[in-house]
Amino acid sequence: MAAPMSGRQGLTLTSVTKSYGPTKALRGVSLSFSPGEVHTLLGENGSGKSTLVKILSGVVRIDSGAIHLGGDPLVFGSPSDSLRSGIATAFQELTVLPALTVAENLFLNRYPRRWSGTIGVKALNREADQLFEEFELELSARTPCRELSLAQLQLLEVARAVSRRPRILILDEATSALDAPEARQVMTICRKVSAGGTTVIFVSHRLDEVLEISDRVSTLVDGRIGSTREGASISHDALLNELVGHRHTVGVAEVTGEARAAKAARPPQAAVRARFEIPASAGFRNDLQIELRQGEILGLAGLQGHGQKRVLRILGGDVSGHGTQHVIDGHTIRARTPREAIANGVYYIPEERKVEGILTGHSISTNMTLSSLDRLTRFSWIRRSLERQLSKQTSVRLGVRLHSLRDTIDSLSGGNQQKVVLGRGLLSQPKVLLLDDSMRGIDVRAKNEIYRLLAELAGEGTSIILNSTEIPELTALCSRILVFHDQDIFAELEADQVSESNILRAMFGRTEERAA
Amino acid sequence: MTFRGNGHWPINLGDATIYLTVVVLLAVNTALQPNFIQVSNLLYVLGTALPLVFAAAAQGLVMLTSSIDLAAGSIISLTNVLVVVFIGQGSVVAIGLAIAAGVVVGTLAGLLTTLLRLPSIIVTLALSSIWAGLALYILPTPRSGLPASLGQLTTGSTPLWVTLALVGAWLWLARTPLGKRIYALGSSENAAYMAGISILRTKLIVFAISGGLLALAAIMLSATTGGGDPLSGAPITLQTIAAAVLGGISFRGGKGSLVGAVAGAIVLALITNVVFYTGASAFYQGVVYGVLLVLALALSRFTSHRWVRVPRPSFTRSIG
Numbered sequence: 001m002a003a004p005m006s007g008r009q010g011l012t013l014t015s016v017t018k019s020y021g022p023t024k025a026l027r028g029v030s031l032s033f034s035p036g037e038v039h040t041l042l043g044e045n046g047s048g049k050s051t052l053v054k055i056l057s058g059v060v061r062i063d064s065g066a067i068h069l070g071g072d073p074l075v076f077g078s079p080s081d082s083l084r085s086g087i088a089t090a091f092q093e094l095t096v097l098p099a100l101t102v103a104e105n106l107f108l109n110r111y112p113r114r115w116s117g118t119i120g121v122k123a124l125n126r127e128a129d130q131l132f133e134e135f136e137l138e139l140s141a142r143t144p145c146r147e148l149s150l151a152q153l154q155l156l157e158v159a160r161a162v163s164r165r166p167r168i169l170i171l172d173e174a175t176s177a178l179d180a181p182e183a184r185q186v187m188t189i190c191r192k193v194s195a196g197g198t199t200v201i202f203v204s205h206r207l208d209e210v211l212e213i214s215d216r217v218s219t220l221v222d223g224r225i226g227s228t229r230e231g232a233s234i235s236h237d238a239l240l241n242e243l244v245g246h247r248h249t250v251g252v253a254e255v256t257g258e259a260r261a262a263k264a265a266r267p268p269q270a271a272v273r274a275r276f277e278i279p280a281s282a283g284f285r286n287d288l289q290i291e292l293r294q295g296e297i298l299g300l301a302g303l304q305g306h307g308q309k310r311v312l313r314i315l316g317g318d319v320s321g322h323g324t325q326h327v328i329d330g331h332t333i334r335a336r337t338p339r340e341a342i343a344n345g346v347y348y349i350p351e352e353r354k355v356e357g358i359l360t361g362h363s364i365s366t367n368m369t370l371s372s373l374d375r376l377t378r379f380s381w382i383r384r385s386l387e388r389q390l391s392k393q394t395s396v397r398l399g400v401r402l403h404s405l406r407d408t409i410d411s412l413s414g415g416n417q418q419k420v421v422l423g424r425g426l427l428s429q430p431k432v433l434l435l436d437d438s439m440r441g442i443d444v445r446a447k448n449e450i451y452r453l454l455a456e457l458a459g460e461g462t463s464i465i466l467n468s469t470e471i472p473e474l475t476a477l478c479s480r481i482l483v484f485h486d487q488d489i490f491a492e493l494e495a496d497q498v499s500e501s502n503i504l505r506a507m508f509g510r511t512e513e514r515a516a
Numbered sequence: 517m518t519f520r521g522n523g524h525w526p527i528n529l530g531d532a533t534i535y536l537t538v539v540v541l542l543a544v545n546t547a548l549q550p551n552f553i554q555v556s557n558l559l560y561v562l563g564t565a566l567p568l569v570f571a572a573a574a575q576g577l578v579m580l581t582s583s584i585d586l587a588a589g590s591i592i593s594l595t596n597v598l599v600v601v602f603i604g605q606g607s608v609v610a611i612g613l614a615i616a617a618g619v620v621v622g623t624l625a626g627l628l629t630t631l632l633r634l635p636s637i638i639v640t641l642a643l644s645s646i647w648a649g650l651a652l653y654i655l656p657t658p659r660s661g662l663p664a665s666l667g668q669l670t671t672g673s674t675p676l677w678v679t680l681a682l683v684g685a686w687l688w689l690a691r692t693p694l695g696k697r698i699y700a701l702g703s704s705e706n707a708a709y710m711a712g713i714s715i716l717r718t719k720l721i722v723f724a725i726s727g728g729l730l731a732l733a734a735i736m737l738s739a740t741t742g743g744g745d746p747l748s749g750a751p752i753t754l755q756t757i758a759a760a761v762l763g764g765i766s767f768r769g770g771k772g773s774l775v776g777a778v779a780g781a782i783v784l785a786l787i788t789n790v791v792f793y794t795g796a797s798a799f800y801q802g803v804v805y806g807v808l809l810v811l812a813l814a815l816s817r818f819t820s821h822r823w824v825r826v827p828r829p830s831f832t833r834s835i836g
Contacts (some may be wrong), residue, residue: 318710342712356710359703361771370700370711373693380692424711 009070010034011056011087011168011199016065018051025051027223028065033168038190038200040210042239043220044303044471044504049203052220053172056201057089058082069167086167090158090174096145103128103141106160131163135189151182158186162193169193170201175209176305187213205303207236207508240505273463274346274432276315277325283310285488290315292432292463297454299474300467302484303507309351311484312436312467316348317341328431342371345431349421349438357421358409365391365405367420371428394423399449415446422450426457433457433464440469451477471500485509534763534779537812541786548793563670564740565785566678567592569778570733571752572759573682574726576777579760581702581722582769583629583636588730588756590647591621592749596734597655600744603662615731621647622727626720644753651746660743669739678736679778686774698722703770759784762812783812 011033018026026048033039043049054060056067058076067074069085076082082089096105103125104111112123128141137159139152148156158174171190175183183206190200190213204210210217217234219226219242226242273294280287284307292298302308314321317335326335328345335341338348350356359367368391369376376382376390391405398419402412409417418438425433435454439447454477458464468474474481475498483491483506491506493499505511529535545552552558562569571588578585595614602610625643629636668674689695697718700708709715733752738744761767762783763776787808796804 337714338710339712339714348710350710355704356706359700359707359770361703362699366696366699370696370708370713373696377693381688382691382693382696384691428712 012068013052014066014068016052016055016067017063018048018055018060019063024223026055026062029220029223029225031218031225031228033199033201035167035199036194036197037215038194038202038213040202040204040214040217041220042204042210042217043226044507047220048223049220050172051223053089053170053201053203056082056087056168056170057091058087083164087170088161088164088166088168089170089172090154090161092173092176094153094157096148096153096156096160098144098146100145101141102139102143102145102148102156105145105156106131106141106163108160131159135159135162135185135192137185137189151178154178155182155185158189162189166198168199168201170203172203173205175204175206183209205508207239207510210239211236236510240501240508240510273329275325275327277327278311278314279322279324282314282320282322282324283307283487285486288489290465290482290489292465294463295458295461296480297458297464297466297478299478299481300465300484301471301474301481301503301507302490304469306484306507307487308467308482308484309436312348312434312465315341315432315465316346316434318348318350342428342430345429346434347371347425347428347430347432348434349425349436351437351440353414353418353421353438358417360410361408363406364395364400364402364409364412364420367409368394368405368423369427371424375427390427391423394427395420397426398423398453413443413446415442418442419446419450422453431463433462435464435466435468437467437469439473471503474498474503475500483507529773529775533815534776534783537762537783537815538779538786540815541783541790541812545786545789545793548790552789552793559673559675560671561785561789562675562679562782565782566670566675567733567737567740568752568755568759568781568784569679570682570729570736571756572763572777572781573686573774574729574733575756576760576763576765576772576774576780577698577722577729578636578726579757579765579767580698580769580772580774581719582705582767583719583722584640584757584767585625585723585726586637586640586753587621587625587644587647588640589749589751589753590644590651591618591727591730592734592737592752593651593746594621594647594654594734594749595731596737596748597651597744597746599735599738600659600662601655603666607663607666611735614735615728618727618729618731618734619724620727622723622725622730623720625727626723629723630716630719648746648750651749655744655746658743658745658747660741662738662742662744666735666739667742670736683775683778690773694718694721699770701769755781755784758809784809787812 013029013031016026016029017024029048029052041049041052051060055062055076058079058081061076069087074085097108100108106128107124112120112127114120125141131137132139132141137155139156139159145153145156154174155178158171161169161171171186175186178186187209190202194200202210202213211231211234214231214234216228216230217239218228219239221242271294272291273296274292276288276290276292278284278288278290288311290298290311300308300311310319313319314324315326315335317338317340320336326333326341326344326346333340333344333346335344335346341348359370365387369387372390373382376386388405395402395405400412400416400419400423402416409420412420422438439450451473454464454466466474466477478498479495481493481498481503482489483493483503485507486509490509491502491511493502493506542553571592575585575588595618598614598617599610602613621643625636625640628634628639628643669678697708697713700711700713701715701718705715734749737748741748759780760772760777761780763772763778763780765772765777787805790808791801791804794804
């Protein structure tokens with residue numbers, strides 16, 4: 001590891017901001033990266049890490065601020081501009097083409113040509129194998145990519161970035177899909193590349209890895225830099241305290257105050273409403289068992305991609321559960337499709353409202369009654385009066401602000417659209433309601449109203465599982481929280497243990513607080 | 517200008533412009549030939565349009581679920597041939613058999629698209645060639661000799677009642693849960709699935725009904741021609757799509773009404789009539805027909821409630 005060199009040779013960001021609509025992803029980030037250092041960016045979901053990576057790789061543009069590389073200002077229009085400036089990124093989402101071989105993917109768009117203009121396959125494979133040898137990667141140039149494992153694909157993604165001999169190498173969660181041996185290979189690459197003077201920007205949630213490899217670590221909290229520390233002076237707990245301490249929670253705390261009060265007023269839960277047994281073969285490290293009491297709001301937390309979302313989709317019947325057992329009120333039910341789940345009293349409300357929720361161009365009442373059409377009929381006709389009455393009751397209960405139930409759902413704001421989808425769930429009279437980050441991206445007032453409704457539903461005996469990326473939302477609503485880490489339930493927090501810092505710790509795979 | 521069948525308007529009529537187009541074309545026809553507007557003549561024109569009316573309804577139903585049926589014409593050929601071949605066993609047997617065959621053949625297309633998850637455009641293209649071949653095998657050359665009683669289906673005032681019955685059947689269907697499911701499936705298969713709607717069952721029923729309607733179209737065709745022809749359906753497929761689109765049914769599904777498709781079929785018949793009245797030579801008839809079709813489409817676009825805008829998927833979905 002080369003010692004960080006200061007000065008004008010590195011990459012510097014000055015007051016960079018970026019907003020997506022009303023959401024401020026970056027609120028003025030200033031940061032410098034020196035040649036030859038491994039610099040880690042650490043932060044929870046939504047802290048702005050991915051946005052920063054996307055900016056540097058030319059996928060999105062900055063709103064204001066400046067970026068300099070080696071003293072020259074950088075203006076990115078596209079990913080190819082970024083590559084030309086010497087910045088190469090290995091993305092978390094794989095961009096490998098399965099139909100091509102390893103070598104063909106590695107040098108895509110940069111193939112060696114022969115005099116005839118055709119691709120020099122031998123030269124191509126030779127160069128690829130040389131690269132793998134140099135960086136000690138267990139890959140072979142001629143393998144078709146569709147035969148590679150997920151881990152090998154991720155390694156190839158890294159190799160492709162490295163093969164460009166970049167001045168700046170960005171590894172965006174390149175190790176999150178990898179087991180220990182493959183992760184080691186990535187670390188080896190980091191060391192070799194940085195020894196050659198390249199800056200490595202490392203994004204990871206695995207603290208052990210981060211501490212082992214990093215020269216410096218910067219924390220991102222709510223779109224700002226929390227701190228930048230030298231690698232030697234860092235401990236796990238110091239980093240976590242940092243992430244916890246700087247959380248910008250004022251707005252959310254106000255909103256959830258009422259829900260918090262409702263939670264306190266709720267009596268301790270008694271009867272078990274549901275039991276779910278998910279086998280490890282559905283993609284988890286262990287068999288999972290989840291018990292849900294009557295009138296309970298159970299929280300699911302975890303960093304993106306750690307399994308909590310898949311659990312919810314399995315319970316809702318959308319994703320195959322490999323023989324998952326659903327037991328509701330003592331009866332084993334079938335829930336292999338959303339249809340079966342709904343018929344048996346389990347309703348899943350998806351996150352992607354626009355794709356999986358609403359029917360655009362159709363009326364609010366049509367959207368509201370979609371899951372309970374058979375309840376509305378008499379002699380196979382839909383009773384308009386009943387349809388209107390139920391839609392009206394539900395929209396009043398949810399506080400949907402609308403002009404007329406006959407207006408198309410497109411005329412509503414995002415928050416109100418989400419309320420309609422929630423209303424659709426309620427009309428199916430579920431015993432278990434599954435909410436998958438459903439309050440994400442909706443306005444504060446609508447959020448507050450939905451929180452109140454959830455507390456009310458729980459009071460009436462409906463059991464709710466809430467997966468959320470907003471930790472304050474979980475602490476406000478849930479008296480029990482399952483925290484996922486690495487495709488497993490890492491911690492079950494109950495009563496007094498439910499706190500923002502405990503949740504965050506567990507999300508990063510740490511248990512108890514030690515003296516920093 | 518839209519009758520919002522799915523909410524705003526009490527009955528499901530779809531886009532209003534197609535009805536305006538019908539009126540405009542009636543006026544044009546009358547201007548060219550004053551006798552045109554007589555009731556008996558109008559009924560005659562409707563009678564000749566009946567096969568296409570039923571076929572367009574069949575296509576429109578499939579298109580509402582954002583699928584397409586390229587085998588429509590071949591299914592008409594096949595069932596048309598069956599009517600003639602089995603007419604010896606009595607009209608009822610022949611008609612019943614044709615409808616049954618249409619339903620079976622339609623269901624098969626539905627099964628293939630849903631179970632094998634193949635795009636309907638490919639499945640029905642392949643099936644189209646199978647049914648066309650089968651029709652030729654059953655009856656290699658056209659045959660006439662259907663009883664005159666069958667011809668009554670498309671003469672006198674019957675065409676009006678038959679059309680009204682079709683429209684009524686649709687208005688009923690649109691108000692059943694199945695009707696809602698068809699629209700839901702067409703506007704977002706994903707959202708419909710998550711809301712607990714069975715994609716398989718809904719599509720199967722739609723393709724089955726569509727096959728039945730195509731058989732009815734074939735029976736109407738036999739009634740107008742007095743015989744059966746293994747090649748009779750071939751040109752109809754593309755006309756059904758044109759009629760449905762004219763009638764305001766979107767290729768992307770989930771929008772429009774079968775009543776619109778029926779009106780679209782009538783518009784096509786009226787255009788054919790205009791071409792006939794202009795006295796254009798056989799060489800130019802195709803050209804005139806095409807130009808009028810484009811004009812009719814343009815009319816529906818310009819008077820439409822608003823231009824259809826496709827929301828662009830945003831490149832960066834998640835932040836942070």
